[in-house]
Amino acid sequence: MTGEAAVAAEGLVKTRRGRRVLDGCTFEIPAGAVCGVLGRNGAGKTTLLRVLAGLTAPTEGRVLVRGESPLARTPGPAHLGQDKPLPGGLTAEEVLRTGRALNPDWDEATARRVLAAGDLPEGVRVGRMSGGQRSLVALALTLGRRTGVALLDEPFADLDPLVRHRVSGLLMAEVADGDLTVLVSTHVFADLAGLCDHLLLLARGRVALAGAVADIEADHLRMVGVADDDPGHLDGHTVVSDSRTGRQVSALVKTDGPAPPQGWSAQPASLEEITLAYLAGAGNKGERR
Numbered sequence: 031m032t033g034e035a036a037v038a039a040e041g042l043v044k045t046r047r048g049r050r051v052l053d054g055c056t057f058e059i060p061a062g063a064v065c066g067v068l069g070r071n072g073a074g075k076t077t078l079l080r081v082l083a084g085l086t087a088p089t090e091g092r093v094l095v096r097g098e099s100p101l102a103r104t105p106g107p108a109h110l111g112q113d114k115p116l117p118g119g120l121t122a123e124e125v126l127r128t129g130r131a132l133n134p135d136w137d138e139a140t141a142r143r144v145l146a147a148g149d150l151p152e153g154v155r156v157g158r159m160s161g162g163q164r165s166l167v168a169l170a171l172t173l174g175r176r177t178g179v180a181l182l183d184e185p186f187a188d189l190d191p192l193v194r195h196r197v198s199g200l201l202m203a204e205v206a207d208g209d210l211t212v213l214v215s216t217h218v219f220a221d222l223a224g225l226c227d228h229l230l231l232l233a234r235g236r237v238a239l240a241g242a243v244a245d246i247e248a249d250h251l252r253m254v255g256v257a258d259d260d261p262g263h264l265d266g267h268t269v270v271s272d273s274r275t276g277r278q279v280s281a282l283v284k285t286d287g288p289a290p291p292q293g294w295s296a297q298p299a300s301l302e303e304i305t306l307a308y309l310a311g312a313g314n315k316g317e318r319r
């Protein structure tokens with residue numbers, strides 16, 4: 031594990047009630063990346079983001095955020111949890127004032143840009159806001175904390191489409207402008223498309239796929255051909271997931287060579303196709319890879 035990555039994990043295990051909910055995760059995310067964290071329900075995304083935020087310690091292995099253990103960093107990385115706790119009696123303005131008072135490296139301009147994405151009514155207390163409006167205030171409070179790494183757990187879940195679009199644009203601008211790395215978990219593929227240049231896919235607490243989106247796209251193909259048996263490998267290409275109609279097989283493969291096998295056609299696969307193939311493949315072919 032190099033200290034140069036913005037976020038890194040090595041052999042990370044987290045057990046809950048004796049069960050390994052993170053099971054040997056190793057990955058590195060470079061500075062300046064926007065990394066989508068994907069996985070099925072219960073895959074371990076929230077647990078991973080909480081470990082990276084320093085809110086809970088690894089059971090085994092270690093994580094580094096900007097070269098340090100998040101447990102040793104004060105303040106820890108900016109983290110937006112799914113519960114988004116906020117004092118219901120404060121207005122958005124008062125929440126930002128509190129953020130400013132508590133954080134020496136407070137970034138008022140960014141916090142205000144996030145709030146402005148939602149056209150919030152003035153003077154309304156957080157407790158009387160809609161769910162989406164409250165989420166936006168929580169996101170403003172999180173991104174106002176200039177810690178270099180933002181860990182966002184389903185930040186878009188209850189934002190309307192226009193606010194999602196604006197917040198995505200704002201995140202990309204923040205990353206392009208400065209020294210920020212973002213990890214963002216979501217179940218909605220459309221939230222990630224265009225926003226993320228890196229991907230971390232978790233399946234049952236393990237890293238199923240990680241890396242730069244461009245590399246992942248370059249490394250996978252959709253191959254179609256005829257086969258009698260389920261293909262585990264196609265001339266060295268590793269089958270991630272396949273489906274069959276009669277004898278015709280359509281396989282999503284991690285390509286290890288330039289040419290498809292004789293009689294098979296190959297075409298590029300979209301990131302969504304690749305991700306879905308890994309999610310499907312992890313359920314029934316995990317041992318084969």
Ligand SMILES: Nc1ncnc2c1ncn2[C@@H]1O[C@H](COP(=O)(O)OP(=O)(O)OP(=O)(O)O)[C@@H](O)[C@H]1O
Binds near residue numbers: 051073
């Ligand atoms: N405090 C806890 N005590 C016991 N088990 C827990 C606890 N927190 C999480 N888990 C378990 O850890 C596993 C991973 O949970 P986690 O919330 O990290 O998944 P997730 O990928 O974020 O899921 P979702 O997409 O549904 O939010 C689940 O099986 C969950 O039941």
